[in-house]
Amino acid sequence: MSASAILELRDVGKVFGDTVALEPTSLAIDEGSFVAIVGPSGCGKSTMFNIIAGLLAPDGGEVRLHDQPVTGATGHVGYMLQKDLLVPWRTVEDNITMAKRLTGRVNAADRSEARRVARQYGLGEFLRHYPSALSGGMRQRVAFMRTLVTHQPLLLLDEPFGALDAQTRLEMQQWLLQVWKDTERTVLFITHDVDESIFLSDRVLVMSPRPGRVVADITNPLARPRTVDTLVDPQFVTIKGQIMHLLHGGTP
Amino acid sequence: MSTRETTTPRRAGRAGTDSVARKLARNVGVPVLSIVLLFALWQGIVVYFHVAPYIAPRPRQAVLAVTQNWSTLWPLVLGTIRETVYGFIVGAALGIGLGVIMAKVPFLQRLVYPVLVLSQAVPIIALAAPLVLILGFSVTPKVVIVAWIVFFPVTVNVLDGLSHVDQDLMNLARVYGAPRWRTFFQIEIPATATPLFSGLKIGATYAVTGAIIGELAASDGSSLALYQEHANTNLNTAAVYGTTMLMTVIGISWFLLVVGAEVFATPWQRRTVARRRWRRADRSDEEPAR
Ligand SMILES: Nc1ncnc2c1ncn2[C@@H]1O[C@H](COP(=O)(O)OP(=O)(O)OP(=O)(O)O)[C@@H](O)[C@H]1O
Ligand SMILES: [Mg+2]
8 A cells, every 4th residue: 555545445245135235445645635536326325435434334345444344334434414413402502512421521622623613614613503593504504513623534525415415515615615625624524416526626536336336446637625616627527527437337 | 222223303492492482472472372262162052042041151150150159169179189190190100010020020921910000991890890899988989090091101111212222222231241230220211201201291291180080980979970971960060060070181291290290300302402500610611602
């Protein structure tokens, strides 16, 4: 593996009954990179995340984090879904510190950090609100902050903006890039939205279903910072064509 | 779980927008008005149809039958309250315990559930005689009957609540590396609060009925139920109505107490912003109040 890889999959695969959810897959993710994964529904994207997070044991192969085997173990990644999974009985602040509460005691430093992060990223006014008072975009931001304060260097985001409207989604994408730049994490980001995958990432993994596998590994040359102009950059359009072709029946 | 996946606004901001007077008028004034109207209707019917006092008394007579015999009635009322409260606590604890165990051990759920349903199919009144044989005329058989009635809705609701906790949320807790007991107390228990209180409220409504049935079937002399039966034999209809009113008041009070406990325990159901808490020491970096 390359020296700077934070995550490595070695022949990791999963079969459910007759369904090959994920063919034995090998890949390495560079530390600090932003990798997007696109693919049609049912191609094994979430299965791959569940294996990396330790929720699901692979049929074979190995998951390595920082060159240590972590196959089947939990507690070593940040994880976020399309559903925000905020608990309605906790305030925004207490939702942000939830991981700590689930693994030990929440101390003053944790609460102080939660408040600092919330203020920094535009939710300072809502610290004592219950989630029911927030909009969908705000809830996703809280869910992301909750993931962030776990201090896990690797974040798995499974269609985090999938339920948001186009306008809010674009705002959230820019917001996420800002946070990513500030906090220097490694992000694996699943999406159905090809534009989103290109706009955010350094690298796009394209998957295909039955059997679920990675069919292309595309390096994204677009310069950062990304702005709305990125969306009409000729290079953007070229990569988009390439991915669309892969997703809709073409050969690489 | 009970996470409300609502996109439509809840009638939020009640606390903020309404004045205290308005809230009081709506939450206390309207129920009081409905009770006053009920009494007015009662009075109206008795007067209009010239109902004889031994068939149905006027409200005033029923109330007087209570107040004038208060020194006799008070210990009996206390007795009924004691049976209700003890029975409710035993039933609620049993109900929660059974619900949790059944949710955690599927085998026990299959084993015990039919027995629980069976227990509720037994007519309570038929249960009383053997209970007296076993436990005598003490407070215990009444407590058992109340608990018998109360535990069932609690168990069913707790079991249901625990079985419907969002699996993705449970998985998220696993990803964090949370031990199961912490997940239980931090996620599963609060997620079950709403169904738990539904069960407790149903239980609270029936608790007094259970106590009265117990008193009827298993009393050796002094109890509210027997007092009423005695009044009935003597054609003292005012006392019969008066005692019924007392029983109802005990039942409603207990129900309201449980509702109060729910309001206290689940602030997120009604509020959009949490109350400021005692945890102040570490809030030094808070923005100044505006
Ligand atoms: N627990 C399971 N039991 C049986 N089959 C499963 C299970 N989980 C996933 N699958 C199957 O494995 C395949 C891959 O599922 P997965 O959830 O990984 O897809 P996905 O790429 O995340 O899809 P989507 O984009 O719709 O979220 C699907 O065919 C799915 O039906
Ligand atoms: Mg998925």
